[in-house]
Amino acid sequence: MRCPVCERAELVEKVQNYPYRECGLDNVILAGITVRACPECGSLVPQIPKMEALHDCIAHALVKKEERLTPAEIVFLRKSLGWSGTDFAENLQCDKSQVSKWENGRVPMSKQNELLFREIIVGGKKITDYRRTDAARKEGNKVVSLFVKIDEAKRRWTDEWRDAA
Numbered sequence: 001m002r003c004p005v006c007e008r009a010e011l012v013e014k015v016q017n018y019p020y021r022e023c024g025l026d027n028v029i030l031a032g033i034t035v036r037a038c039p040e041c042g043s044l045v046p047q048i049p050k051m052e053a054l055h056d057c058i059a060h061a062l063v064k065k066e067e068r069l070t071p072a073e074i075v076f077l078r079k080s081l082g083w084s085g086t087d088f089a090e091n092l093q094c095d096k097s098q099v100s101k102w103e104n105g106r107v108p109m110s111k112q113n114e115l116l117f118r119e120i121i122v123g124g125k126k127i128t129d130y131r132r133t134d135a136a137r138k139e140g141n142k143v144v145s146l147f148v149k150i151d152e153a154k155r156r157w158t159d160e161w162r163d164a165a
């Protein structure tokens, strides 16, 4: 396959960790996936199996966080429900402008709204190991990376938080 960006070289396949910024979060690493790399311009084309399961796996990790959700994580979780900003506002019975303030970080979500939002995701995604007494109890955000790994048979993704180096 020729590089879709520079069209000057054939892509070379390798297995590596891939920062999955396309999901809107800058700390999600796909561990050991196949990536097609361009030797000329350095473009990377990741080969991501089971995309829907991957997004569910990331949502699972976020919803169980002990720290508060960041604005980018709120956006990710809203989209994981297939919600627009309007849907979000209707479900939490708030104003749509409120939703955009949470999502651009101008106003933090109240803890009660955040817990309600998490419960909605837990219910929608049938997450069984959520502990509401642990969720959102810590203020502030440690800098950590979320490593998401697929098993050998490429059947399921698993999530693991790691302190950033």
Ligand SMILES: [Zn+2]
Residues within 6 Å of the ligand: 003, 004, 005, 006, 007, 008, 009, 038, 039, 040, 041, 042, 043
């Ligand atoms: Zn290229």
